[in-house]
Amino acid sequence: MSIRYLIILAAALLCSSLAVAAPANPVCIVPSEPDGAFQLTCELAKEAIAATGDLPQPIVLERMPGGVGAIAFNVFTSTRRAEPGSLVAFSEGSLFNIARGKFGPHDWTDVRWLAVLGVDYGAVAVQDQAPWRTLPDLVEAIRAAPRSIAIGGSGTINGRDWMRAASLAKLAGADIRTMRFVAFEGGGDCMAALVGGHVQVCMNDAATTQKRIDRGQPVRLLAVYARDRLEGKLSGVPTAREQGFDIVWPVVRGVYMGSDVSDADYAFWADAFRKALAQPAYQNLLADNYLQPSPLIGDELIKFVREHAASAAKEREPL
Amino acid sequence: MRLLLVEDDKDLALWLQRSLQQRGLFVEWEEDGMQADRRIAAETFDAIILDLNLPMLGGARLLDKMRDRGDATPLIIITAKDDLPDRIALLHAGADDFLAKPFSVEELEARLVALVRRSRGHGRGVYDCGSLSFNQSQQLFLLNGTRLALSAREHAVLTILIQRVGEPISKQQILDRLISSDEEMQLETVEVMMYRLRKRLENSDVRIITLRGLGYFLEALDGQG
Amino acid sequence: MARGKIKAEARSAGRSLLFTVTMWVAPALVALVAGTAFITGSTATNLADSAYDRSIAGALRAIDLNISTESGGIGVELPYPLFEAFEATASGAVYFRVATEDGMVEIGDSFLPRPRDFSGTGFHFYNDEFLGAPIRMGIFKRKLKQPLYGAAEPQTIVLQVAESMQSRDAFRFEIIKSTAALNLACVFAVIILLLAGLTRALSPLSALRAGFERRDPNDLSPVDASALPREIRPLVDTFNRLLGRHTAQAEAQRHLLDDASHQLRTPIAVLRTQIDYALHTSAAEERISVLQAMRKIVERASRTTTHFLTMARIRNFASDTAPDTHRPVDIKALLTELARMRLADARRQRVDLDLDLPDQDVYANGSEILIFEALSNLLDNAIRHSPKQGNITFLLEPSDGLLRITLIDQGPGMSQEMIDRIGERHLDPAHHREGAGLGLAVVVEVAQAHGGALTLRNRTEGGLEAALTLPSPATAAKNRTLTAS
Structure with missing residues (x-):
């Protein structure tokens, strides 16, 4: 009688815990214009969680553009900070900006970091018919006539994308102050502008850019900021390192939750993601989206964010 | 009595000479001022009859030269009435009398006689x-x-x-x-x-x-x- | 001579008038041209700005309408499609930037110059520089309706659209060019019209001059002023009056000459007759009596000559307004000299000659010769009519604006008829005045020529009182200038 009682109790507990934990209104916030990396992040989250079956309802995607995540960050540390079902997409750039205080008064400790879903690498995209074949070509062109080349990226000056452009320019010996930088609310917007010819270069990410190339958009990757050439379709893209520019820029993509989300809800989501990211189908999902796996969940992520924040705070701003 | 007439009009001079001569007065005659001046300087006369409008040297100028030399010879000026404002000036300049043309010879004679008599008297003191x-x-x-x-x-x-x-x-x-x-x-x-x-x-x-x-x-x- | 002087004055008047007008008008025209150029320039700028700023404002509005805060963040639709249409009309580049004032959100050209000193909300336009070229910056600021992420105040959003100035400048230049050309054309037209008008207006003066040149030098007929501009007519009228006076004087002169000729020829005729008679007689007695008669005629002729010469001199004096013929005459000195000169004559009759003169100097303005002549005539008259051991007194009284010289004698006086005749204004030579009458007529003429008068009065205690009034220098000058016109 006691063993059976224990099994039934355990099963009941398990069931109840599962049944109590699932939050209502699961939402993933895309804090930018659609068709960018944040959208990709939320889509990945949606698919991954859906595959586990842990959530009765599918995750709904919600748009909240503004400051490439700044507005969303402020919302989820204030008015919506206790929503149990809301996940907010973030990237390494967001971490950088938060660490530098650019997202407002709240810092990285004010949200509950949940999970990193994958890693991307920064990349330089140009129009298909652009005259530059290699990164040095582009760099030379920038140095010769900086004002004639508009470089786009998400975020403002001293933001991540801009810093990538700036470091490139510095290596080229060009005056970064004479660069023409156009800020966008997300990689999707930059791509659209690139295609339209309003900017000549986009400081973007390899994954989102490749996806657009796949869709038939007339853009081309000039370089990728990875240590070694990536796998798959991206293997054809030379790294910046091999072209003489030693810049390596991994970009984590993940989600966080509001500051006052309960431990129980947070735990639910953490478990759900642990399960989701471990599934083999997820690896294929990543590969299809040109991302590398790098599962960091819960405490591991928090540790990572802490370390990142510490080093980011020390970085000097070029301008 | 020795008199000198300085007059440029020949007719007047001639008849005046004749008239005065009729009355016992002998008059010598010069036609122009310069000649007259030299003669007066060189010779002595009892009285001089002087016309103002003279060629070469005007009557007023002749008078001035005479008096500047210290020549006190009595002098009577005859002239047309138009020279009235000069009349006073001439009397102050040293002319002793003034007679306007046309004049009667009696008048001239009377004045000459008076002039000479007075000057003689004054000369003798x-x-x-x-x-x-x-x-x-x-x-x-x-x-x-x-x-x-x-x-x-x-x-x-x-x-x-x-x-x-x-x-x-x-x-x-x-x-x-x-x-x-x-x-x-x-x-x-x-x-x-x-x-x-x-x-x-x-x-x-x-x-x-x-x-x-x-x-x-x-x-x-x-x-x- | 007068003709030539008028000619020169008309010509020089025309020249200097044109010059004067030019001197006055030229700076005004220059100022006008400069002023219109400036106004045109600034108007063109304002027009261009208002037109072009309008389209920038349109772009700003369009961007603004495409800002959405529904999501709880700020979503901005990229304005590039809008700009494509924009850039088609503008001949230059267009830039934009949308940001929150706190700097958290930014889209567009990051290096676009930040808005300067604009604290309000709404539209604001100014010139700035970007990428080495001048740009026109349009700014639109507004507060969001709701504060984002639960902030205390709604955030302010700043929209910037900038375009290069090329087409704007070209437009402005076009306006200026066309208006300037028009203005210059107008100014030239004005100048030409002005010159033409002036020349036309002044042409009557040249016609006048030509008319004078054609005139006979002795022609004293009046000038026809009917065809001349109104402004010149008073001048011509005055000139005609002057001519009239000259004509009148010439007439009077002719009369005088005719009269003198008659008055002098008659005694000469008489003399000739007497001479012929004397030559024809053998009797010495007869000849002597003829000679005596001839002497009388000569004396009469001498008096007549003197009279006419004096009259002519008086006419000359009266018509001659040159200042040097009118000099101050010291009357005290004049009377003293006159008395001294006539003293011998007076003393022959044992007549006393007294002068009552004031202490101060008394001056009259006029001809010394004529005044002396007049007073001399009066004195001779008085001496002639004075009884033996009688008294003649000269009285000199200056008073306001006039001086009065009175001669009082103790003679028989004058008949009233004579007094009246002498008082007549113009001497009528046909009346053959003799002796006293003639002399007194001269005094009357001299007095009137000086602007004074002679008054004669028989005194109750016997004798004649002759008073000659003359104006003092100040009054005389005033009278002269009044009568000159």
Whole structure:
């Protein structure tokens, strides 16, 4: 009688815990214009969680553009900070900006970091018919006539994308102050502008850019900021390192939750993601989206964010 | 009597010469001023009859040169009436008389005679008026041949009057002439002198005439001055 | 001679008038041209700005309408499609930037110059520089309706659209060019019209001058002023009056000459007759009497000559307004000299001659010769008519603006008829005045020529009182200038 009682109790507990934990209104916030990396992040989250079956309802995607995540960050540390079902997409750039205080008064400790879903690498995209074949070509062109080349990226000056452009320019010996930088609310917007010819270069990410190339958009990757050439379709893209520019820029993509989300809800989501990211189908999902796996969940992520924040705070701003 | 006529009009000169000659006055004639000037400087005349409008040297200029030389020859100017404003100036410049053309020869003769007689008298230092005569060198007044007793001041005043018979002199002018010798004389003193002199000349044919605005002068009762 | 002077004055008046007008108008025209150029320039700028700023404002509005805060953040639709249409009309580049004032959100050209000193909300336009070229910056600021992420105040959003100035400048230049050309054309037209008008207006003066040149030098007929501009007519009228006076004087002169000729020829005729008679007689007695008669005629002719010469001199004096013929005459000195000169004559009759003169100097303005002549005539008259041992007194009284010289004698006086005749204004030579009448007529003429008068009065105590009034220098000058017109 006691063993059976224990099994039934355990099963009941398990069931109840599962049944109590699932939050209502699961939402993933895309804090930018659609068709960018944040959208990709939320889509990945949606698919991954859906595959586990842990959530009765599918995750709904919600748009909240503004400051490439700044507005969303402020919302989820204030008015919506206790929503149990809301996940907010973030990237390494967001971490950088938060660490530098650019997202407002709240810092990285004010949200509950949940999970990193994958890693991307920064990349330089140009129009298909652009005259530059290699990164040095582009760099030379920038140095010769900086004002004639508009470089786009998400975020403002001293933001991540801009810093990538700036470091490139510095290596080229060009005056970064004479660069023409156009800020966008997300990689999707930059791509659209690139295609339209309003900017000549986009400081973007390899994954989102490749996806657009796949869709038939007339853009081309000039370089990728990875240590070694990536796998798959991206293997054809030379790294910046091999072209003489030693810049390596991994970009984590993940989600966080509001500051006052309960431990129980947070735990639910953490478990759900642990399960989701471990599934083999997820690896294929990543590969299809040109991302590398790098599962960091819960405490591991928090540790990572802490370390990142510490080093980011020390970085000097070029301008 | 030796006279010189300086006149550029030949007709007038000719007939004037003839007329004066008729009356016993012999007149020599010069036509132009320069010649006349040289002649006057070189020779002596009793009187000169001078026309103003002369060629070479104008009459007024000739007069000036004469008087500047110290030549006191009596001179009577004859000229057309138009030169009236110069008349006064000429008399002050040293002309002794002035006669306007046309004139009667009697008039000219009378004036010449009077001029010469006076100048002769003055040259000798003898002045007279009617019965009164004055000898300058002797400083002696004679009335009807008798010596006239006068005080020093009376003597001085009467001397002034007899040297300019018929020409009025004002109180102030008399005073100006006397003030150097007698510092205490005033206008009232002159009046007193006149009163006293009149008294002295009371029963003679000589009188002191006073005309307002003109002054005092001696006059002989028969009209001759 | 007068003709030539008028000619020169008309020509020089025309020249200097044109010059004067030019001197006055030229700076005004220059100022006008400069002013219109400036106004055109600034108007063109304002027009261009208002037109072009309008389209920038349109772009700003369009961007603004495409800002959405529904999501709880700020979503901005990229304005590039809008700009494509924009850039088609503008001949230059267009830039934009949308940001929150706190700097958290930014889209567009990051290096676009930040808005300067604009604290309000709404539209604001100014010139700035970007990428080395001048740009026109349009700014639109507004507050969001709701504060984002639960902030205390709604955030302010700043929209910037900038375009290069090329087409704007070209437009402005076009306006200026066309207006300037028009303005210059107008100014030139004005100048030409002005010159033409002036020349036309002044042409009557040249016509006048030509008319004078054609005139006979002796022609004293009046000038026809009817065809001349109104402004010149008073001048011509005055000139005609002057001519009239000259004509009148010439007439009077002719009369005088005719009269003199008659008056002098008659005695000469008489003399000739007498001479012929004398030559025809053998009797010496007869000849002597003829000679004596001839002397009388000569004296008469001499008097007549003197009279006419004096009259002519008086006419000359009266018509001659040159200042040097009118000099101050010291009347005190004049009377004294006159008395001295005539004293001998007076003393011949034992007549006393007294002068009552004031202490101060008394001056009259006029001709010394004529005044002396007049007074001399009066004195001669008085001496001639004075009884033996009588008295003649000269009285000199200055009073306001006039001086009065009175001669009082103790003679028989003058008949009233004579007094009246002498008082007549113009001497009528046909009346053959002799002796006293003639002399007194001269005095009357002299008095009137000086602007004074002679008054004669028989005194109750006997004798004649002749008073000559003359104006003093100040009054005389005033009278002269009044009568000159």
